[in-house]
Amino acid sequence: MGIFDFIKGNKKAKSKRVEKPSPEQKSFSEKVMEILVPTFEQFGFQKHRIEIGKHSSTIIYRKEKQYLKISSNTYPRDYPYHYNIILGEGDSEDFFEFDWNSINLWDFQKKINPNRKLSNYDFPLKNELESSLENAKKDLLEFGASFLNGELNIFYQIRKERNQEKEPYKIRKLNKDGKYETTDEPKSLELKKKYS
Template identity: 45%
Template sequence: MGIFDFLKSRDNSKPSKKHLSFSKSALEIIGTFVEGYGFQLHNNKVETYFTTIIWTKNQQYIKLTASDFPTDYPYTYDIKLGEGNCDDFFESEWDSISISAIQRLTEPNKKYNGYDFPKKSEFKGSLEKAKKELLEFGNNFLNGNLELFYKARILTNGENKPKKIIKKDKNGNVLFEVLPYNVKKKKD
């Protein structure tokens, strides 16, 4: 077995034991917690190197993502808060922010970089810490008050949604459509 064998083409959709265990712990700790605020499990995708769990409530969503893909070192996981279509990758990239964005807004002198993907024996402790920080920095979001979320999203992603490529015309020019804008603008 060579050092770069992970780059060889193979099926990475088969769940690994580590990610299955992480997903189970996340559903128990984070899932039970956010379900208390009315969020429901929307998606739980577990693969060889990745876990994505999404809980939704109306147009709001909470997305937990984890990766230990060999080229993604250092391995991490994060919790994102979002509003809109959680199933569309491009929209959810703009519509969501890490809870660290709210933390930077409320506590600018503290450093926060997400979470290291822990060893199996440390899953519960790490997820309990993440749950505590989700409550601390995402409490307004959990309760349906999105004002702080909007401010942090504007600071992180800008005021306007990016344009979306629709098609090329007969001359090869790319045509754009401006996506709906659903963010309250900052008040000066």
């Protein structure tokens, strides 16, 4: 069964083709559904949204307020190409919300095993696709186990620490004197306070 057949299976989930998917993004998403998604479902997460485009894919599974998000990027200007696993609690649709209410899997890794260095996963070549996703699954089970099981204390601690260090988005505009001034973007500042 192809990814687009799978997308049709859950009528409640939001899924759409943003543009014609590239063969790389289509293959990547199909393998995510085959290798990672059964682990999501094993812990009670259900399909929420899948978008597959020419240069990116977003796959979101939710369990009540928690969500897991796989995001890939092969935009030519964003080299090196990569994907990552994001763990969050709250709104997974609004950019400002999910940017402040989520953390990357490597944030867990830094807390649990600081000697091991994770970051974005390199977007795999076709012959490396399965092994890359199997490694990502292993990392998720090793470092994200508490989150998968609904135990959010470590997640809250990591998110708070990360957001305390993170600057709110800035707005730069001309003032009445014709000089530029920089201010904090109001919603970003509000969310920094909420999640710090």
